[in-house]
Amino acid sequence: MFDFIKENLILDEPLIVGANVSILLTLIGLIFALTYYKKWKWLWTEWITTVDHKKIGIMYIIAALLMLFRGGVDALLMRAQLTVPNNEFLSSQHYNEIFTTHGTIMILFMAMPFLLGLMNVVVPLQLGARDVAYPYLNNLSFWSFFFGAILFNISFVFGGSPDAGWTNYAPLAIEGSPGPGINYYLLGLQISGIGTLLTGINFIVTIIKMRAPGMTLLRMPMFSWTTLITSFIIVFAFPILTVSLALMTFDRLFGTHFFTLTGGGNVMLWSNFFWLWGHPEVYIVILPAFGIFSEVIATFARKTLFGFKSMILSLVVISFLSFLVWVHHFFTMGGSAAVNNVFSITTMAIAIPTGIKIFNWLGTLYKGRIQFTTAMMWALAFIPTFIIGGVTGVMLGMAAADFQYHNNYFLVAHFHYTLIAGVVFACFAGFIYWYPKMFGHKMNERLGKLALWFFTIGFNVCFLPQFLLGFAGMPRRVYTYVPEDGWTALNVVSTIGAIGMGIGFLILVYNVNYSWRHAKRETTGDAWNGRTLEWATTTAVPPHYNFAVIPEVSEIDAFWHIKQQKKEMKEESISYEPIHMPSNASTPFLMSVLFFVAGFGLVFALWWMAVLGGIGILACMVVRSTSSYRDKGYYVSVDEIRELEQSNQGEA
Amino acid sequence: MLHANNKSLNTPLEYRSENGRLNIFGFWIFLGAEVSLFATLFAAYFALKSGTVGGPLPNEVFDLTNTIIMTLLLLTSSFTSGLAINEMRRNSVKSMIFWLVITLLFGLAFLYMEISEFVLLVHEGASLGTNAHWSSFYLLTGTHGVHVSIGIGWIVLIIDQVRKRGLTPETAKKVFVSSLYWHFLDFVWIFVFTGVYLLGMVG
Ligand code: HEM
Numbered sequence: 001m002f003d004f005i006k007e008n009l010i011l012d013e014p015l016i017v018g019a020n021v022s023i024l025l026t027l028i029g030l031i032f033a034l035t036y037y038k039k040w041k042w043l044w045t046e047w048i049t050t051v052d053h054k055k056i057g058i059m060y061i062i063a064a065l066l067m068l069f070r071g072g073v074d075a076l077l078m079r080a081q082l083t084v085p086n087n088e089f090l091s092s093q094h095y096n097e098i099f100t101t102h103g104t105i106m107i108l109f110m111a112m113p114f115l116l117g118l119m120n121v122v123v124p125l126q127l128g129a130r131d132v133a134y135p136y137l138n139n140l141s142f143w144s145f146f147f148g149a150i151l152f153n154i155s156f157v158f159g160g161s162p163d164a165g166w167t168n169y170a171p172l173a174i175e176g177s178p179g180p181g182i183n184y185y186l187l188g189l190q191i192s193g194i195g196t197l198l199t200g201i202n203f204i205v206t207i208i209k210m211r212a213p214g215m216t217l218l219r220m221p222m223f224s225w226t227t228l229i230t231s232f233i234i235v236f237a238f239p240i241l242t243v244s245l246a247l248m249t250f251d252r253l254f255g256t257h258f259f260t261l262t263g264g265g266n267v268m269l270w271s272n273f274f275w276l277w278g279h280p281e282v283y284i285v286i287l288p289a290f291g292i293f294s295e296v297i298a299t300f301a302r303k304t305l306f307g308f309k310s311m312i313l314s315l316v317v318i319s320f321l322s323f324l325v326w327v328h329h330f331f332t333m334g335g336s337a338a339v340n341n342v343f344s345i346t347t348m349a350i351a352i353p354t355g356i357k358i359f360n361w362l363g364t365l366y367k368g369r370i371q372f373t374t375a376m377m378w379a380l381a382f383i384p385t386f387i388i389g390g391v392t393g394v395m396l397g398m399a400a401a402d403f404q405y406h407n408n409y410f411l412v413a414h415f416h417y418t419l420i421a422g423v424v425f426a427c428f429a430g431f432i433y434w435y436p437k438m439f440g441h442k443m444n445e446r447l448g449k450l451a452l453w454f455f456t457i458g459f460n461v462c463f464l465p466q467f468l469l470g471f472a473g474m475p476r477r478v479y480t481y482v483p484e485d486g487w488t489a490l491n492v493v494s495t496i497g498a499i500g501m502g503i504g505f506l507i508l509v510y511n512v513n514y515s516w517r518h519a520k521r522e523t524t525g526d527a528w529n530g531r532t533l534e535w536a537t538t539t540a541v542p543p544h545y546n547f548a549v550i551p552e553v554s555e556i557d558a559f560w561h562i563k564q565q566k567k568e569m570k571e572e573s574i575s576y577e578p579i580h581m582p583s584n585a586s587t588p589f590l591m592s593v594l595f596f597v598a599g600f601g602l603v604f605a606l607w608w609m610a611v612l613g614g615i616g617i618l619a620c621m622v623v624r625s626t627s628s629y630r631d632k633g634y635y636v637s638v639d640e641i642r643e644l645e646q647s648n649q650g651e652a
Numbered sequence: 653m654l655h656a657n658n659k660s661l662n663t664p665l666e667y668r669s670e671n672g673r674l675n676i677f678g679f680w681i682f683l684g685a686e687v688s689l690f691a692t693l694f695a696a697y698f699a700l701k702s703g704t705v706g707g708p709l710p711n712e713v714f715d716l717t718n719t720i721i722m723t724l725l726l727l728t729s730s731f732t733s734g735l736a737i738n739e740m741r742r743n744s745v746k747s748m749i750f751w752l753v754i755t756l757l758f759g760l761a762f763l764y765m766e767i768s769e770f771v772l773l774v775h776e777g778a779s780l781g782t783n784a785h786w787s788s789f790y791l792l793t794g795t796h797g798v799h800v801s802i803g804i805g806w807i808v809l810i811i812d813q814v815r816k817r818g819l820t821p822e823t824a825k826k827v828f829v830s831s832l833y834w835h836f837l838d839f840v841w842i843f844v845f846t847g848v849y850l851l852g853m854v855g
């Protein structure tokens with residue numbers, strides 16, 4: 001055992017030893033703080049075992065911010081390496097590992113969980129529901145995501161990181177990468193994928209079955225709509241990833257031949273499967289982002305979203321088309337002209353419904369009384385920047401032209417213009433917009449805008465030059481270049497931009513702390529003069545049961561309508577009823593730990609550990625099946641509700 | 653959440669609680685994901701079907717009568733599982749459990765035959781690591797087999813719960829959902845039978 005640890009703990013790279021030490025110190029610090037302030041019990045009952053969708057959402061967001069930090073450090077290391085030619089700051093192997101973990105973490109452990117977190121916080125409230133359909137599963141979703149992410153993340157200090165790109169193409173990821181790194185990738189994604197799939201199912205059922213009375217689908221807020229469509233994409237796309245990961249795991253651990261040419265396998269199978277999941281995946285992250293912008297823009301333009309139905313229609317069309325474009329990721333890998341043509345056309349077709357949305361937002365802004373809040377400014381920054389991302393996507397989608405752009409910095413710039421200007425801007429906008437719902441106060445607007453300017457300007461300074469670098473022929477995933485290439489100046493500019501983004505991020509995080517200390521506490525549930533039901537709760541931070549009385553919906557923008565009608569509910573006239581709530585759950589956490597144990601066992605082919613973990617997981621399932629009857633939940637009594645609601649009124 | 657029985661007595665037991673309705677609907681969505689999972693496994697199988705280097709061809713080693721018997725076993729078990737639900741609707745716990753046990757026995761027989769088939773195949777030189785064809789064969793049929801095994805374990809647990817608690821909206825829901833699952837496995841097997849075995853005999 002000791003030998004095993006000694007062999008795998010990475011101690012010869014100064015950077016990684018630094019990371020080792022800082023992780024250790026943070027852990028010790030955390031344990032000490034929790035013990036000193038006697039917070040263990042609080043952590044366990046209020047957070048770890050919670051089934052409250054709002055708390056689960058907050059945990060998702062915290063994890064996502066940590067991952068954004070980790071992925072951001074990766075990014076800055078890469079930019080540091082590329083700033084000047086012939087740089088020896090990172091070795092080529094180290095560089096390979098860093099771009100792999102950066103890409104994987106940003107998409108799967110940052111963008112998705114951030115959005116899932118916002119969905120968790122907001123969607124049940126928007127629907128006027130008390131929780132999601134399966135609160136117990138929701139807890140399992142979070143923890144399996146979390147432990148999958150941890151498994152992936154420890155690779156860099158223990159055994160070495162995956163190094164075959166986030167696309168993990170065979171045969172590079174099999175014959176080309178012998179260490180445990182790729183196993184970490186395969187199992188980390190597999191475990192967190194379980195959580196994602198469960199969330200997809202959970203939200204479909206929640207949205208279809210648990211809307212407030214009167215909320216027909218056409219009266220449902222846009223963010224909930226995008227969540228619904230996204231969930232459907234998740235349910236059909238994630239099993240493809242599950243299988244692909246399993247195939248490669250078998251190839252690496254059990255000697256199968258799915259991707260080994262000599263054994264009759266086919267490496268293109270991986271590319272096809274990966275992108276059959278991968279392209280829907282990019283829509284899994286962008287559609288909720290569109291939903292967030294729609295809410296923010298409607299609220300701060302003080303108008304109902306323009307062309308609501310066309311928006312829904314385009315969502316549905318996108319969700320279908322997203323499964324039909326995957327080949328555009330490998331036009332250059334020997335497909336016939338006919339095949340490339342077909343996928344060129346589907347790719348351009350998907351740009352049409354995407355383009356429609358731009359007009360929806362512009363139409364909403366048109367003649368609106370616009371309030372330039374920080375959240376709104378993120379949305380306004382998104383529109384022009386994302387158009388650049390979309391237009392360059394269409395350029396890449398032309399198969400013949402793609403031979404020119406493929407795998408160079410033009411592509412890198414393209415997907416950052418969609419992923420950052422689309423998804424990350426949306427995460428920030430949503431975070432700031434719904435912040436008072438989560439924490440009871442707004443974020444400071446001045447600091448928020450400062451962060452916005454640093455980040456958006458930094459972003460464009462970083463990535464616009466990369467389009468030009470692409471034209472100048474700089475390939476992606478190279479760790480260095482020579483002065484004669486003539487790429488130095490643009491790379492220097494790009495790194496400066498990256499630093500700007502880093503500063504923007506730090507200001508944003510500082511703002512959390514600053515606002516926590518200084519911001520005025522909200523006294524009502526309606527921080528922004530909102531339009532949808534999440535703002536209809538009596539308090540800034542809704543009580544665990546969300547609504548003492550479930551609101552009735554008769555119109556799109558339900559809450560706005562209620563306010564217009566001035567349907568003042570008289571205090572005495574409200575008759576409360578006992579509310580049934582689900583109780584906390586500890587099995588999901590335990591089960592996720594066991595997933596981690598089994599996964600770790602597989603990464604290092606420690607079979608006893610894998611088997612023990614597997615048995616433990618099965619045991620958890622048996623426990624759940626036989627004890628589900630005890631999970632009766634509890635009732636919040638009328639007295640308790642009245643007390644809570646009145647104390648809120650008192651504060652107000 | 654768990655609102656009490658708020659549906660009339662004509663509604664089947666499993667649909668009477670809010671919880672039951674949500675779970676059954678959610679399970680259908682889950683089966684949608686399972687369709688996608690098996691579709692991908694089939695796609696892998698067909699894509700790698702010709703990768704038979706260094707191993708026997710399927711029509712050299714498949715024993716069709718064996719597979720037909722397996723198919724009949726699973727089809728019958730699906731039927732008896734339907735009978736169990738029928739008895740559940742008539743609220744007769746005893747005969748429901750009887751049919752569930754019969755279902756399990758057919759399921760076990762199926763599993764037994766599948767495992768012996770695998771053993772035989774390995775003896776004839778077609779194992780997981782032989783070539784891409786057999787790798788994908790085992791992953792597809794194996795995933796189905798694992799599903800069947802999990803189904804058997806699950807139904808055993810549920811029978812035990814019904815014996816202890818009788819038929820309540822909650823136990824009825826579990827019986828119903830597990831039978832949906834069982835029918836689904838039968839449905840997948842039909843494709844395995846035609847796609848893998850019948851086509852394997854021809855090609
Ligand atoms: C207007 C719609 C879009 C079109 C037409 C489009 C088109 C394309 C094409 C053709 C490629 C492959 C280029 C190559 O490998 O040479 C590509 C790559 C990529 N796109 Fe997009 N795209 C669009 C939107 C998006 C969105 C919304 C996202 C994410 C939120 C996204 C993320 C990516 C990523 C991550 C890659 C790089 C994949 C890799 O590592 O190889 N794209 N896009």
Ligand SMILES: [Cu+2]
Nearest residue numbers: 279326328329
């Ligand atoms: Cu794509």
